[in-house]
Amino acid sequence: MAATHLQLHLAAPLKPRIHLHKAKTFATINPTKFPTVRCSAAAATPTKRSYNITLLPGDGIGPEIISISKDVLQLAASLEGIEIKYQEMPVGGSAFDLAGVPLPEETLAAAKQSDAVLLGAIGGYKWDKLEKKLKPETGLLQLRAGLDVFANLRPATVLPQLIDCTTLKREVAEGVDLMVVRELTAGIYFGEPRGFGVNEKGEEIGFNTEVYSVSQIDRIARVAFETARKRRGKLCSVDKANVLEASMLWRKRVTDMAADYPDVELSHMYIDNAAMQLIRDPKQFDTILTNNIFGDILSDEASMISGSIGMLPSASIGQSGPGLFEPIHGSAPDIAGQDKANPLATILSAAMLLRYGLGESKAAERIEAAVMETLNRGFRTGDIYSAGNKLVGCNEMGEQVMKSVDSPIPAAV
Ligand SMILES: NC(=O)C1=CN([C@@H]2O[C@H](COP(=O)(O)OP(=O)(O)OC[C@H]3O[C@@H](n4cnc5c(N)ncnc54)[C@H](O)[C@@H]3O)[C@@H](O)[C@H]2O)C=CC1
Numbered sequence: 001m002a003a004t005h006l007q008l009h010l011a012a013p014l015k016p017r018i019h020l021h022k023a024k025t026f027a028t029i030n031p032t033k034f035p036t037v038r039c040s041a042a043a044a045t046p047t048k049r050s051y052n053i054t055l056l057p058g059d060g061i062g063p064e065i066i067s068i069s070k071d072v073l074q075l076a077a078s079l080e081g082i083e084i085k086y087q088e089m090p091v092g093g094s095a096f097d098l099a100g101v102p103l104p105e106e107t108l109a110a111a112k113q114s115d116a117v118l119l120g121a122i123g124g125y126k127w128d129k130l131e132k133k134l135k136p137e138t139g140l141l142q143l144r145a146g147l148d149v150f151a152n153l154r155p156a157t158v159l160p161q162l163i164d165c166t167t168l169k170r171e172v173a174e175g176v177d178l179m180v181v182r183e184l185t186a187g188i189y190f191g192e193p194r195g196f197g198v199n200e201k202g203e204e205i206g207f208n209t210e211v212y213s214v215s216q217i218d219r220i221a222r223v224a225f226e227t228a229r230k231r232r233g234k235l236c237s238v239d240k241a242n243v244l245e246a247s248m249l250w251r252k253r254v255t256d257m258a259a260d261y262p263d264v265e266l267s268h269m270y271i272d273n274a275a276m277q278l279i280r281d282p283k284q285f286d287t288i289l290t291n292n293i294f295g296d297i298l299s300d301e302a303s304m305i306s307g308s309i310g311m312l313p314s315a316s317i318g319q320s321g322p323g324l325f326e327p328i329h330g331s332a333p334d335i336a337g338q339d340k341a342n343p344l345a346t347i348l349s350a351a352m353l354l355r356y357g358l359g360e361s362k363a364a365e366r367i368e369a370a371v372m373e374t375l376n377r378g379f380r381t382g383d384i385y386s387a388g389n390k391l392v393g394c395n396e397m398g399e400q401v402m403k404s405v406d407s408p409i410p411a412a413v
């Protein structure tokens with residue numbers, strides 16, 4: 001098993017040497033905006049050019065968007081002289097149907113042994129009534145925990161081509177470029193005790209626990225400070241420290257860590273206010289640091305500022321082992337199998353895999369440039385359609401991105 005370049009740079013627990021820098025080539029392709037940070041190997045050239053990727057299509061639209069994203073990834077990689085071997089494994093509801101569990105041991109083992117993992121999405125009506133441990137969602141949480149990918153980077157950028165898709169006023173949305181750094185393997189999604197029971201009145205209850213340890217807070221905070229430092233130097237930590245003890249500890253640790261980052265302007269915001277501010281004036285945000293559940297919600301909210309949840313990719317990284325790359329959306333069972341899904345969030349997740357997971361920035365730039373060019377040529381899936389553009393399905397969108405992949409990349413400024 002090969003450690004990714006990024007992970008080598010996260011090796012020291014308290015001072016991960018995560019490297020994030022301005023994606024100048026992207027700014028060149030489109031001077032307005034796209035994700036303006038990347039974290040990749042510090043070394044200019046990756047040490048190897050042959051990789052093993054585990055593909056986890058999952059459920060719903062997952063197989064459609066993964067199939068297309070694999071083709072795009074393959075083309076971009078081969079044009080850069082990179083060899084990739086793929087292994088497709090089941091996860092989620094489809095894994096339950098095949099193997100009786102949502103994360104078969106073989107799937108986790110394959111993921112751990114690969115250089116990076118690309119996931120579609122999991123879940124669907126069919127499996128909603130299963131007991132908790134068998135649900136597709138449990139499989140995804142087990143996968144994230146099994147890979148220990150604690151840092152989930154979710155960029156949200158308003159592209160000029162999609163400005164008509166935002167639900168906000170143009171002047172509010174235009175130029176938004178933020179990064180949500182979401183803690184991914186702790187908090188209420190994982191905390192114990194949890195379960196169902198009966199209270200003292202004999203009434204049935206369901207309960208969960210929001211719990212964070214110092215080390216869990218410190219490691220995600222460190223990633224967020226490093227991220228902010230390489231962006232516009234502003235970090236907003238979002239919590240509920242007026243009510244929750246876990247948030248009180250979170251705020252204290254983040255505040256203490258700020259001493260190590262005098263160049264980063266730290267602010268704190270309660271989650272309820274942050275949810276409101278994100279709609280009122282999203283441009284005030286640069287990097288947002290938050291816990292597992294607040295990050296899940298805020299990033300979905302941010303997706304509508306940029307036009308569609310079908311546009312936002314994510315990268316989940318740990319201190320060692322492969323990273324996990326997936327769109328922020330779910331399995332969209334309402335449109336599954338209808339060739340309606342927007343594949344761009346997954347295609348852009350494949351670009352993040354190349355850059356953050358493998359340190360292969362040139363191939364990543366090819367994909368990002370191709371997405372921009374495809375949008376420039378007017379191709380739109382239904383979720384991002386506006387008058388005057390060409391409405392296409394998931395497959396056609398993928399094919400158009402493929403056509404653009406081998407177009408020349410402008411030099412960095
Ligand atoms: N990471 C994952 O695999 C996640 C899985 N889920 C699961 O997905 C299932 C559906 O959950 P929902 O709450 O409906 O969230 P969802 O994100 O799947 O869908 C919400 C809405 O966005 C649309 N949408 C999502 N992705 C799209 C795309 N690529 N192109 C066009 N439209 C898209 C859907 O059609 C739907 O109307 C559930 O079983 C849930 O547990 C939900 C969130 C994350």
Ligand SMILES: CC(C)CC(=O)C(=O)O
Nearest residue numbers: 137138140141296328329
């Ligand atoms: C489906 C859950 C396990 C995760 C989730 O909602 C998310 O990460 O977006």
